[in-house]
Structure formats: structure tokens, C-alpha cells
Amino acid sequence: MTVLPFRAPLALCLSLLFASVSAAQSKPSFADPSSPGFASIDRIVQDAVDHHELPGAVVLVGHDGKVVFRRAYGSRSLEPTHEVMTADTIFDMASLTKCLATAVAVMQLYQQGRIGLNDSVAKYLPEFAANGKGGITIRELLTHYSGLPPDLSLADPWEGKLEAYRRTFAIAPARAPGVQFVYSDLNFITLGALVEKLSGMPLDAYTQRFVFTPLGLAHTRFLPPLSWVPKIAPTQYDEHHVMLRGLVHDPTSRRMGGVAGHAGLFSTADDVSLYAQNLLDRLAGRPSHFPLSQLVLEKMVTPEQPATGTALRGFGWDIESPYSSNRGTIFPVGSFGHTGFTGTSLWMDPVSDTYVVILANAVHPNRPKSITALRSRVADAAALALHIHPDGGALAAKITGYNESLSGMRRWQARNGEVKTGIDVLEADHFRELAGLARQHGGTLRLGLLTNQTGVDAAGRRTIDVLAHDAAAAVPGLQLKMLFSPEHGIAGAFDKPGISDSTDAQTSLPIISLYGTTDAQRRPSLDTLRQLDAVVIDLQDAGVRFYTYETVVGYFLEAAALLNREKTGPRIIILDRPDPINGAFVQGPVSDAGIRSYTNYTQLPVRHGMTLGELARLFNEQLHAPLTVVAMQGWQRGDWFDSTSLAWVDPSPNLRDLEEATLYPALGLIETTNISVGRGTGTPFELFGAPWIKQANGADARALAAYLNHRFLPGVRFLPVAFTPQKPYPFAGEICHGVRVLVTHRNVLDAPELGIEIASALHKLYPERFDLARMNTLLVNRATLQAITRGDDPHKIADDWAPALEGFMKQRQAALLY
Structure with a gap:
């Protein structure tokens, strides 16, 4: 999606966006709610009422565009007077305010190009930066990974929205952002302030105009009027022993005047049904009045928490966390919803086009009661009545599930480094390593060079030319005698075996190809190496076990080790280069023992996190060849290639970036x-x-x-x-x-x-x-192949790699240079 720059006042843009939407919306049609399949919902809820687990509830189930179940149970009020629950009862929605109102408003700002999800909150609310909160992002607020404490203290008698904002902006984080899921009302209090700051409107006025009115929600709002009070389910007695009815239950929101980003909304089951149906219709690409685009809504309801987080959260929506009891055990992970402290909940499954609304006054009359199990049982009963199966939705998934969240985390930022590769270090040291070798060989040094198009210095000069001319001039007696080329040839232009020997056009040096069709044609011959005092290797590796440049380095070490026992072998000199996909991550299965090939030189994980020089040191722990690694300068293990300041040169024809x-x-x-x-x-x-x-x-x-x-x-x-x-x-x-x-x-x-x-x-x-x-x-890795064949879950397969990876990490430690 292209997000256009915001070029008009927000209110005007959204007014135009929704001007054509009639206040009278097409509502979900009603099916017969007396189907025998839903009898279990009746039993579950009525049993809870009979056992005083809650005074009453309204349960509504929608499926395939229809309300298939809608029923009221028990009592709307027990104190100070008794009233029977009706299906049109208005409830204090508590934390459903977060997803139904505030999160939608924030995503409208995003859709209009007013904010970036990875922007710091302080960019728009500078006061929020106090006490080390300057790096907290809008994404982290929306997913509850901000590190803020759960709520404001109510120990002293403060009042007013502005005072709540002042206290929230001044508060210190309880933990680092982006690390741990901690559900916090402060996240959405702050987001409410953000909406008000950027829209220039109070949160209640904004959401009424741009969220609820476009959807045709006639009985959804903050600060319900007195005329609504007879139909509102009361919650609890306040601190003055006055029953809260039409005043928000949440004490922080109540001190803020009843309008806050985290709580304060009132609504009915029918309005929540209309909201849910429009949301599911928008996700499915059907006609809908939901006030977000399909793409933005898809982003909102898919996992956006830090990928290292175990609680799956969308933007304002719960997907899989300790709070998602209302999903039950049948609706798939990937469905989403939310709960509210007063006893409200909504869960939606776009795969089966189903939603379950439970609105209850569970806190009435004087203490909150847990209805966690009730929510789960009702969700399962609805799913079973509709013949929804736990494993039946994957192929029918209508939305994209992805996670791009860590781009918003301050822990992961690309470094702008200045890296000198081995050839640059060699040049900067005036070829000191080669001069020392020349002295050991009586003032002469016969060099071979294994390289290709990736062997260039910072100025773009080929290592071939640097050694043939600059090194020869700096070190008397040094002669570059021959070149060796790996798979793909000296210029990296071929993608087939059977590459023939040739001659370098610029230096007239012979090029010995090491990518023939037989094993012998892929190894340097001992007779050839006996003619050399040293072989320099300058190749850009790919950081992957089956990339063959690693094997050809191993073959040179083997030959040098063998000849060294004859006192005739060359020294191997590796001019090191970065692991392009960084050296911090070690991943994948370790290859099985005893199976060596051109694409599996030795037992390594798929992603080993080592440079070619480090791999050579690892190989050489067993081979004992004469080896020198000219290490890079300035490279760090966490550097991807684009953090090095080096120019990208394709290491092979099909690795182009x-x-x-x-x-x-x-x-x-x-x-x-x-x-x-x-x-x-x-x-x-x-x-x-x-x-x-x-x-x-x-x-x-x-x-x-x-x-x-x-x-x-x-x-x-x-x-x-x-x-x-x-x-x-x-x-x-x-x-x-x-x-x-x-x-x-x-x-x-x-x-x-x-x-x-x-x-x-x-x-x-x-x-x-x-x-x-x-x-x-x-x-x-035979065990991994067998597990895939059996149909094992890939997460479990990857978990089983851990012991071998831990062993490799210990094994490689001595070989690391950086």
C-alpha cells in the first residue's frame, strides 16, 4: 500500500471519506436461533447464572453474514432493584474500548499517513519522552510491549484527563520496551492522547464521527445520555456507595471524565455484532462500511508483536496470549478478539466467518467474578454448533499472517560500519605478511591465488592486479604465478560444471579451473601446489553450509597439510571477508556425520555464522595445514553486509543481492x-x-x-x-x-x-x-527428513536441532576471530 502524505486537516479528509455512507447500515440478517446445536450455550450460560457466577448476560453468535444465535439470560440488575436482562441491554464495554474505538482511530491516522507504526511516541507527544521513554514506539503501545506499568496509581486523589496525561507522560517504564508482553492501560491512555493531539478533537467526538457513525452504531458511545440509563447494566458501587450506572466502571477512566483510550465505551450486543460483521466483510473483500481499508485492517489483526514475544498481539487485538480465553479451544490461532473487565468479550474468526459476542455484568453488584472458563466454553459450544473444527481452516485463510515488528525495535538497528577486508588490510600493511614469507623462502615468493570477481579491494581493483603489480613492487622476489577459480569461474559468469582452464586477459596468467565434472577436477593437484610457496584465497562466501566456496577452501587446506608433511607444501593465506548474512546467528540442522560432499565439506549447521577465514581455522583444527588469516578490521558479528560500507559484488550468478x-x-x-x-x-x-x-x-x-x-x-x-x-x-x-x-x-x-x-x-x-x-x-540430516515425512510440526523439528547447535557453538568458539 502506498500511504500518501497527509495534505488536509484530518477531520476534513475523514469527513469526505465517509460522507457517502448512510447512517442507516445494512445489518446482519437473522437466522433461527432455536437450532438444537445451540442448546449447549443455553445450558452453559443459564447454569452460570443459576450458580451466581454472574447476574446475567447477552450472547450473540454471527456466522456467514447472519446472526445465528441471540439470547439474553438472567438479570440486568440485582441492586438496588431487580431487572430482567434484555437483548438490547447497554453494557460498559471496559477494555473493549481499546480495540473497538482507540485502535481503529490510531490505524486511521496510519492510513492517512499521519503516523508511522515504528515512529517514537515522543515524535508526536514530546512530553512522553520523560524518564527514558523516548524510544517507545506506537507499535509497542498497540501490542502492549512498551514496558510501561499496568496503570496509574490511584493512591492520591487526582482528577481530570489532563492530569492523567501529565502523570502518564512522566511515568518511568517498568522494563525495557519490545521485550516482554505486559498488558497496560497506560498504552491506550497514551494512544487516546495521540489521537486527540493529531486530530484536534476529543477522543469521544472523533470516534463518534469517524468510527461509530459510519458503521451505524446507534447505541455505542462514550458518556451515554441520561435517556439510555434505564437500559444500561449497572456494574458496582463506587467509593461513595453509589451504584455505577451510565458512569464508567474503570476508576482511572472515571477520574478522567469517562473518556479515555483504554476504557469508557458503552454498547449493545447488536451494535457489536454490526461492528464485527462489517470488520469480517472488509477483511474478506466484501461490501463493508468498516472505516479502514482491507490492507490496513489485515495488518491490524495479524501478529505484530516482537517476534521473540510469546504473546501474539495485533494492533489492539488479542490473538494468542494469557488474555485470549474467549477464543476457546476450537477457533484457530489467527482468529482474534478482546475481553473487558466488566464481563464483555468479542472473538472473531475470519476463516469460518464467525464471531461470538458475550456481554455480561459480571462485576455486579459488589465484586468481580471470573468468567474466564465461561467465555471459553461458550466459544467452543458456538464452534461445535457451527461444525467448525480445530484443524479445518488453514487452507481457507483469507488474511496474510506476517510479522514485521522488530523493524520497530530499538534493539535491532543497522550499523553504519567501515569495514576493511583482508585485501585492504594487506595493502594498508604494505604486504607485511607476504614480505615475511618471502624472507623465509630466501627472498623469493611464488604465489598462487584462488579468487573470482568478488576479490576486489575498496577501490574496486582486482586482487589479481593488486598482487601481480603492487605486491610484486613492494616485496622483491614476489611473483604471482597462477590463478585458481572456484565454481562459476574466475568472473562468476558460469552456472554449470565442466569449466575449462583459461588465461587471464589482463595479466596473461594461467587460470586453473577447480569446477570440473569429477572430484579430482575440483581439487588442486599436488603437483601444481608443489610449485608454490603460498596460495592466497580471496573469495566472498555466502554464509551457508552448502555454498561450495567453503569446500574448495577445505580442499586447499587438505592438500597443503599433506604436502607440509613432505616439507614442500605452500602456506594458505585467507584474505577474510564478511559473512554477508551476519555472524551472530547459527541456525538449521547440523549435517549428519560421515556424509561428505562438495556441498557438505564437514559437519556444519546450514547457517554457521562464520567468515571464510574462521571456517578455515575450524577446518584446520583437524588438518594442521600452514594457515594464515588476514583478518578484517571493523567488522562486527552482528553486521549484515549492508552495514559494512562495502560494495556488493554478486558472489555467484544467482545471488544478486x-x-x-x-x-x-x-x-x-x-x-x-x-x-x-x-x-x-x-x-x-x-x-x-x-x-x-x-x-x-x-x-x-x-x-x-x-x-x-x-x-x-x-x-x-x-x-x-x-x-x-x-x-x-x-x-x-x-x-x-x-x-x-x-x-x-x-x-x-x-x-x-x-x-x-x-x-x-x-x-x-x-x-x-x-x-x-x-x-x-x-x-x-536424515532425522529432519524423516520428521517432515511423518508430518511433524516444523516448530518441533527445529526445536530438535538445539542440542547439536549448542555443541557446534562450543566447537566453533576457538576458531572465531571477531
Whole structure:
């Protein structure tokens, strides 16, 4: 979505937006509520009333655009007079204010381009920055990850909205933002202040005009008029022993005058039903008066909490947290809702097009009663009556589930570093390492160089030329004798085996290709290495176990170690370069022991978090070859390549940018199956698919994307796509149907686990077409392959990698340089 700059007063823009919406809205139609399937709801609620768990309630269930159940139970009031509950009773909605009113208003500001979700709150409310709150973002308020304490103190007798804002803005956070879910009224008190500041209107006036009126909610508002009082369910006695009826129950909101972002709204079951139906209609792309666009609403109701957080929260909505009892046990994770302290709740499931409204006065007359179990039982009863099954909704998911939240966290910020690679350090030191070697060899130094197009210095000069000319001039007796090229050739232009030897046009040096068709043709010959005193290696690695540059380094170390025992071997000198996908994350299954190949040199996890120089040191713990690593300067383990100030040079023909390198540990895992991973397109490793995905077993690309989105994987989202690879790649010239993978936050993405998720989805949806067995070529982990085959949950599969990863972390420690 393109968010246009805000160019007019907010009230005017929204007035125009909703001017054509009639106050009289089309309401959900009513079905027969006497269906036997709903009898269990009657029993559950009436039993609770009979056992004095609550005075009364109104329960309403909507499904497929119709109200299929609507009934009142028990008493509206017990004290000071008795009144029977009616279906049109008006309730104090308590914390449903947050989602029904305040969150929608905030998202309207976002939709109009007035705010960014990752903006600091203090950008708009400067006073809020006091006491270390300057970095708290709007996103963190909306998801309750701000670190603010739960509420304002009521120990002293303060009054007024402005005083509440002053106290909220002055309060110190209880914990760091973005770390822990703590439900806090202060979050939405602050958001209410934000709406008032940017709109220039009181919160109640704003929401009445731009939220409730467009929806046609006739009995929903803050500060209900006296004429409503006879139909309002009373709550509790206040501190003066006056029964609260038409005055908000929440004491903080009451001190603020009854209008606050966290509490104060009153409504009826019918109005909440109308709200829910319009919301579900907007999500589904049906005609709707809901005052947000479909895309913004989708964002609002999908997980947006920090991906490391265990409580799943949308913007104002609860998805899966300690507060989501009203989901029950049947509606799927991915449905959403909210509860209110007075006994109100709403839960919505876009997959089955269902909502459940429970409005109760559970706090009446004098103490709150827990109706947590009641909410869950009613939700399950409604789901069972409508034949909704716990596992029946994934393929029908209508909304995108993704998490981009950590882009709003101050803990994860790209560093603007200045990194010197090994070749730059070598030049800056006037080739001191090479001069020392030359002295050891009697004043001469015969060099070989393993490199390709990535071997360049900060000025863009080839390492070939730097060694052939500058080093030769600086170190008497130094001669660059020959070049070696890895897979893809000296210029990185080939994507096939069988590359022949050649000659470098600029230096006339021979180029020995190490990407032939046999194992021997991929290793340096011992006879060749006997002619050299040292081999310099300058290659940009990809940070992934099955990238073959790591193997060719291992082969040079093996040969050098063997020749060293003859006293004739060259020293291996690694000019180090960054791990482009950073060195902080170690992820994926460790390859099985005893299975070595060109794409699995030794036992490593898929994403090892090491530079090529560090890997060489790790390999050499067993090989004992003469090895020198010219370390980088200025590189930090958490640096992605775009934090280094270095120019990106494609390390191979199908890794053309950092986005593709980020996804390579995921999509690379399925590359050897009968799936295209985008080779031969403009975006290799950013998409995958096959001709047979279209309508295979009734699951097309849209169903595949929906299935993956419904997994709510941190840091990514998925879009259906069609693409046609070009020669010489798999399915060349054929239309492939599949999925584009969009990285929404790379710091929370576990790419190897994503690869397992994709393989599991393909195996589940296309068991007769997807050739899962071939995946082990690059996976090299039999237990993981067997778990996918069995249909184990990918989260559990990834959890099982932990012991081996912990072992590797200890093993690699001695080899680390940074």
C-alpha cells in the first residue's frame, strides 16, 4: 500500500471519506436461533447464572453474514432493584474500548499517513519522552510491549484527563520496551492522547464521527445520555456507595471524565455484532462500511508483536496470549478478539466467518467474578454448533499472517560500519605478511591465488592486479604465478560444471579451473601446489553450509597439510571477508556425520555464522595445514553486509543481492527437489514453484501462500505468483505457479526453519507430486527428513536441532576471530 502524505486537516479528509455512507447500515440478517446445536450455550450460560457466577448476560453468535444465535439470560440488575436482562441491554464495554474505538482511530491516522507504526511516541507527544521513554514506539503501545506499568496509581486523589496525561507522560517504564508482553492501560491512555493531539478533537467526538457513525452504531458511545440509563447494566458501587450506572466502571477512566483510550465505551450486543460483521466483510473483500481499508485492517489483526514475544498481539487485538480465553479451544490461532473487565468479550474468526459476542455484568453488584472458563466454553459450544473444527481452516485463510515488528525495535538497528577486508588490510600493511614469507623462502615468493570477481579491494581493483603489480613492487622476489577459480569461474559468469582452464586477459596468467565434472577436477593437484610457496584465497562466501566456496577452501587446506608433511607444501593465506548474512546467528540442522560432499565439506549447521577465514581455522583444527588469516578490521558479528560500507559484488550468478542471500539458507534447501527456486528468473531464491502446483489436489498457489501465511512465521510473508524460468534451469519455458517470499524483518527470520516450513507445506499439500526425498542432498540430516515425512510440526523439528547447535557453538568458539 502506498500511504500518501497527509495534505488536509484530518477531520476534513475523514469527513469526505465517509460522507457517502448512510447512517442507516445494512445489518446482519437473522437466522433461527432455536437450532438444537445451540442448546449447549443455553445450558452453559443459564447454569452460570443459576450458580451466581454472574447476574446475567447477552450472547450473540454471527456466522456467514447472519446472526445465528441471540439470547439474553438472567438479570440486568440485582441492586438496588431487580431487572430482567434484555437483548438490547447497554453494557460498559471496559477494555473493549481499546480495540473497538482507540485502535481503529490510531490505524486511521496510519492510513492517512499521519503516523508511522515504528515512529517514537515522543515524535508526536514530546512530553512522553520523560524518564527514558523516548524510544517507545506506537507499535509497542498497540501490542502492549512498551514496558510501561499496568496503570496509574490511584493512591492520591487526582482528577481530570489532563492530569492523567501529565502523570502518564512522566511515568518511568517498568522494563525495557519490545521485550516482554505486559498488558497496560497506560498504552491506550497514551494512544487516546495521540489521537486527540493529531486530530484536534476529543477522543469521544472523533470516534463518534469517524468510527461509530459510519458503521451505524446507534447505541455505542462514550458518556451515554441520561435517556439510555434505564437500559444500561449497572456494574458496582463506587467509593461513595453509589451504584455505577451510565458512569464508567474503570476508576482511572472515571477520574478522567469517562473518556479515555483504554476504557469508557458503552454498547449493545447488536451494535457489536454490526461492528464485527462489517470488520469480517472488509477483511474478506466484501461490501463493508468498516472505516479502514482491507490492507490496513489485515495488518491490524495479524501478529505484530516482537517476534521473540510469546504473546501474539495485533494492533489492539488479542490473538494468542494469557488474555485470549474467549477464543476457546476450537477457533484457530489467527482468529482474534478482546475481553473487558466488566464481563464483555468479542472473538472473531475470519476463516469460518464467525464471531461470538458475550456481554455480561459480571462485576455486579459488589465484586468481580471470573468468567474466564465461561467465555471459553461458550466459544467452543458456538464452534461445535457451527461444525467448525480445530484443524479445518488453514487452507481457507483469507488474511496474510506476517510479522514485521522488530523493524520497530530499538534493539535491532543497522550499523553504519567501515569495514576493511583482508585485501585492504594487506595493502594498508604494505604486504607485511607476504614480505615475511618471502624472507623465509630466501627472498623469493611464488604465489598462487584462488579468487573470482568478488576479490576486489575498496577501490574496486582486482586482487589479481593488486598482487601481480603492487605486491610484486613492494616485496622483491614476489611473483604471482597462477590463478585458481572456484565454481562459476574466475568472473562468476558460469552456472554449470565442466569449466575449462583459461588465461587471464589482463595479466596473461594461467587460470586453473577447480569446477570440473569429477572430484579430482575440483581439487588442486599436488603437483601444481608443489610449485608454490603460498596460495592466497580471496573469495566472498555466502554464509551457508552448502555454498561450495567453503569446500574448495577445505580442499586447499587438505592438500597443503599433506604436502607440509613432505616439507614442500605452500602456506594458505585467507584474505577474510564478511559473512554477508551476519555472524551472530547459527541456525538449521547440523549435517549428519560421515556424509561428505562438495556441498557438505564437514559437519556444519546450514547457517554457521562464520567468515571464510574462521571456517578455515575450524577446518584446520583437524588438518594442521600452514594457515594464515588476514583478518578484517571493523567488522562486527552482528553486521549484515549492508552495514559494512562495502560494495556488493554478486558472489555467484544467482545471488544478486542481499535479499537473495538472506533467503538462500531457506530456499536452497529445496533446490535439489522437483521445485524451481527461481533460477533463470530475475529474482532467484526469492520465489519457488512448479508447473504442477496449479490446481494439484485442489491446492493452487493461493492456497499454498495462504497455508504458509497461516503459520505466522516471524519475519516473512507470502504472496502467490506465477513465473517462467529461462534456460538452462529447471522448468525452462514453462509457467511455474508458486509463492514469492517477502522478508519483512531479517533479524527475526530463521531461514533454515523457513526452508523446513516450505518443504513441510509442499509435502502436506502435494504428497504425490513433491519429491521430498531429494531434499536430503543439501539438507544432509536424515532425522529432519524423516520428521517432515511423518508430518511433524516444523516448530518441533527445529526445536530438535538445539542440542547439536549448542555443541557446534562450543566447537566453533576457538576458531572465531571477531
